Amino acid sequence: MLSAQYRETRQYTELLCAPLNIEDYIPQAADFTSPPKWHLAHTSWFFEEMILTKFVADYVVFDTCYGFLFNSYYQSVGEKAVRAQRGVITRPTVEHVYQYRHYVDEHIQRMLSGDIPQSVKALITLGINHEQQHQELLLTDLKYTLSLNPIGPVYRADFNLVGDHNHKNLQEQKWLKITQGVYEVGHLGDNFCFDNERGRHKVYLQEFDISASLVTNGEYIEFIESAGYSTFHYWLDDGWTWLNNNHIDCPLYWQNIDGQWHYYTLAGIKPVDSQAVVSHISYYEASAFANWKRMRLATEFEWEVASSKFEWGQRWEWTSSAYQAYPGFSISEGAVGEYNGKFMVNQMVLRGGSGATSEHHSRATYRNFFQPHHQWQYSGIRLVK
Amino acid sequence: MLSAQYRETRQYTELLCAPLNIEDYIPQAADFTSPPKWHLAHTSWFFEEMILTKFVADYVVFDTCYGFLFNSYYQSVGEKAVRAQRGVITRPTVEHVYQYRHYVDEHIQRMLSGDIPQSVKALITLGINHEQQHQELLLTDLKYTLSLNPIGPVYRADFNLVGDHNHKNLQEQKWLKITQGVYEVGHLGDNFCFDNERGRHKVYLQEFDISASLVTNGEYIEFIESAGYSTFHYWLDDGWTWLNNNHIDCPLYWQNIDGQWHYYTLAGIKPVDSQAVVSHISYYEASAFANWKRMRLATEFEWEVASSKFEWGQRWEWTSSAYQAYPGFSISEGAVGEYNGKFMVNQMVLRGGSGATSEHHSRATYRNFFQPHHQWQYSGIRLVK
Amino acid sequence: MLSAQYRETRQYTELLCAPLNIEDYIPQAADFTSPPKWHLAHTSWFFEEMILTKFVADYVVFDTCYGFLFNSYYQSVGEKAVRAQRGVITRPTVEHVYQYRHYVDEHIQRMLSGDIPQSVKALITLGINHEQQHQELLLTDLKYTLSLNPIGPVYRADFNLVGDHNHKNLQEQKWLKITQGVYEVGHLGDNFCFDNERGRHKVYLQEFDISASLVTNGEYIEFIESAGYSTFHYWLDDGWTWLNNNHIDCPLYWQNIDGQWHYYTLAGIKPVDSQAVVSHISYYEASAFANWKRMRLATEFEWEVASSKFEWGQRWEWTSSAYQAYPGFSISEGAVGEYNGKFMVNQMVLRGGSGATSEHHSRATYRNFFQPHHQWQYSGIRLVK
């Protein structure tokens, strides 16, 4: 079953790349994005470095340069190519990177056909989850890159996640009440989870009401039209600075063409659908919107406790919680330990998932995190009052 | 009694400036510091703008330009001089700023000698607490400025806060245990507190042991000598970037002269006292030190709950908690509402107080906050295991 | 004959691209470089915009977006894509850009097969010379991009311009004397030249001696080993700042591997040939080297007057002349007028040509120019005493 899961995950990454030209595999449009080629290679390198070189006695690495070229942030695995220059690495070619993938696949599948210890299975499962994370990044990074091309290129004509509507009828805004008391949060059970979800523990919550649905583009346009972007008292101080320095006055990818809001999507440029849920907003925008509404965002624990009562998975939902360690959190030894802990400052937690999140990847205890100014994820707003 | 408190606070600010030359009142050495002259004027402007112009019918402002020049971040009170250029404002002179202070003092005291509503008293109390905050900033900003002068100027030969030792005998490191359960945190009672402390509420804590004493320079030197600053896995990722970009390899103000650590103090350059508690470290450094010790920092609620069991007040103690709103926190209307809420992102909470904190200013529920890279406060480390 | 010249020039550009993979056409490694795809398209756009759309009555532009995407700096031809983001433009594909080239070629050749006015012939000649300039840039930009790839990719195994030796035997350094007097400089005759060469005029030169050969790598290594890069008094003040800010201690592409100097070439990484002429140095380095030798660089007029007495064309030779207008220089009307005049500040003149310069492109009156910190051209040093 792990073998099938491995195969499906690896194939899905390549399926996501099917609509690309070779040219599309190359650019790195910003420090925080990576080229598709890099995602393809880096996820393979993870399996090679963390598993094959460690647990296959006679394994020969595909190319000794790849560790250097396709390491991401694992400082313990040696020198790495400068993060901001991933876009200049034209060699190896895309074709060679696919050969690399298949070479790694063959060796991992050979391992899986034999008898392997539970700890190695756990690492393969980690590698699969790691690759799923990169699948979503591959799409969001690609969208960012293509959006900078003035001709608005189409990735796939039927790929338009930003068109998502709320699952339930929006006519009546529904509020769900959670009573105060002690609750348990954090991952439970033996299934896979990341280290940052572990350490199930008690928290005390005050009573709150949480919206059953996400904020729509229509509601967000009201905020824009109420001078939301030019009224400083809705904004966090850092947000106000960010907005002014970067001349932000709408969500990422939005542009006003002759008085009508449009947005760039992976299916090309489309009119904004006012019934669809808002996307590509920063924490600063989510916070300002909530202030304007005289409401607030949920904490990550409020979200987790309430999450069984509403549907989620259309947008990553900004919470008001900074990303920090759970009680008893400890960093694993070695390179795997660099996965999560070292990012626990200056980042905000997002909960839920998005239409670009790989199937079965997220869960109620899943903690995604980004710096508060980032807009390039499919991020949205759920209100609490 | 409010009148006496007002007078003493205002006089103490001027007492702090007594050792200064006129030249010392002027420079702004960094974006995050302000000149003494500005602190003197800004705290006066706060009383004038928030109280005198609003509650004294025939009040004539001392100088209509001062609102513009000495506003800090209160966007709702109109345009303000650019924050980074406070150091070029040579006029009004220092003498005029003192006249301004005394003019404001006279009018506030006249108010206080009459019958004034409770709400106005509350604002005066806020102004007093605001000025106390600036007293500590005045000292820490001044220290930063003077430290950049290669000749190591002396502010006051007897002013050497970094020489503080732990209150208790250090020979036996003592650990205090707190058992798990529901605790209450946040301000209780009618005494003054800032809006960010309000909303006393329940939290659930897991069991933990907290040190009765602060980390000393001697212990910190061990960290330095154990390659603490060049071992990336002790560090948060942002901290590692900060350290490399800024070539940080010791606390602020430290320098190694012929193999012996020295630090700049307001009493001049002194050898580092290994028994004294460490100071002027960033959150990144506090976090790395704790990782090196295989311990951690307290959360702000752990600190608050445990604080009755140890002595505090020598250093601002970095907690592992990001600065965020308490349940039910709401921003006051008007300019006063800009005090705290808008800074609730990308900052870490510090608890306790320092030798530079004005008397009676801090309390167990007090929440100080700075960005994690700042070193210029008298900040230290208390460990939890 | 113009037709043949056009065809050969256009073909040569494509020949230069023959060793490239599609991936190599995409990256823009620095603000001052452009991707091969952009060079291919931009040179075609020049013919389309300046000639076909203006002089072919029924001409249909290949794609209306291309003007926007592949304009370079011609502000008068309307909005253009941001210069620093040429590397994100993955669409149109490389294949489409070749189709564009051939479409333009077909129309230009059709024009040339008919009867066209002299003024249009002049524009086509300008376009040919423009394309030749981009041929050299294509190579130097490509070298810069490939050099950033840690694996040191090979463009063509037999392409190693930095291996060039001086034409004459180096054993005897030969000095050529020019006597003082009035000389004429600037382009003479009816052959093509750029507008910045026009306006032949008299200048008065003092007597000087100029070297018959270029400085070699061996001589340059002596400069390095004489602490040339750490002795401030050889350097211009701006050069000293540049060197320190960018940690420069050798020519671009040089690296010291186990005590032996190597350089990246388009044929891969090679040991430095001490007999070959030095290359890839900035004006600052050329100036510092000359000071170290207690000699100087030639002015552009000294170079021009003396150039008939020595062989040149291996390296672009930095002169000590800032790039400025000749007497009577005037900017042509329209977009063509943006060619040269507007760059006449903060740039230094280089004379001669390099092994990467297209055949028949340069001449004794040719004025190349770059900012003094640039190293990515095949630039070298000829001394005067």
Add this chain to the structure above:
Amino acid sequence: MLSAQYRETRQYTELLCAPLNIEDYIPQAADFTSPPKWHLAHTSWFFEEMILTKFVADYVVFDTCYGFLFNSYYQSVGEKAVRAQRGVITRPTVEHVYQYRHYVDEHIQRMLSGDIPQSVKALITLGINHEQQHQELLLTDLKYTLSLNPIGPVYRADFNLVGDHNHKNLQEQKWLKITQGVYEVGHLGDNFCFDNERGRHKVYLQEFDISASLVTNGEYIEFIESAGYSTFHYWLDDGWTWLNNNHIDCPLYWQNIDGQWHYYTLAGIKPVDSQAVVSHISYYEASAFANWKRMRLATEFEWEVASSKFEWGQRWEWTSSAYQAYPGFSISEGAVGEYNGKFMVNQMVLRGGSGATSEHHSRATYRNFFQPHHQWQYSGIRLVK
């Protein structure tokens, strides 16, 4: 006579400071400006370091720290305080700096009362000319600093250089013709000149007509109103970038108040006098203005040859010549050699002088130089056609 010249120069510097408060001596408002206190000390340090410590056997330096604090750019004289942080050096006090001046004066005068070699006299003359340069900088730096204070402080109510009118009646614009031929330029005779003026030599000039008067504010307003600042083709490419990045749309210190142009002067904010000569413009602006007029600026040699025919000294006149070495220029040995040569790149020559230039300081061969974007000097425009 040297003694009188020394005394008058030193006194004049102090006279310029007479209207200052102590506060005004401190700030450094930009990297390119220095505080008055620094100018006072640095000019004294020049005499101490270059003369007293070298030629007075038993001379005791006033304070060993001053060399470090008040050196400017003389790299050969040892480490120096960071240039950008001159504004944080509050100690020594202003009073001590005056004591330093008088201590140096006393020792120099004692030298001068004795018998000293010609070479030392030459150095004292250099020191006097150096101090005169700093007198003008002291004023222009001070103006820049005070201008940033929103209250528009007055230095001296009668100090309003920007009110200067052309010497001659402007009613008839007069053009002076210079015929083509060989001319001599550069300093002649034994009087003092800087090393960059030396090396009198022949140049060949083409015929030109030069204006007898400077461009006025009225003419410059016409340029502004003709969309001069938004028409790219008047501008050098670097100038266009500079203008857009810095949002420049008028000369430095100008502001439009209710449709009427005003400027900050050392006498406070005044309406722009349309008859007065324009000031505080960059080379980019001078060049754009000339292009708009379909004229040009003079080269420095044209200016020098023509200068006997018109009056000059109201504004530093931007020439179209980059600042470069004269034939035979060589850098003196030692620290004095750092005076001029190392700035000979990326700077443009200005000729003439301004109302802020110290009496007897300038001459027809004098070569002032600044980077082309600087506006803070009293710089103006003389046209050539």
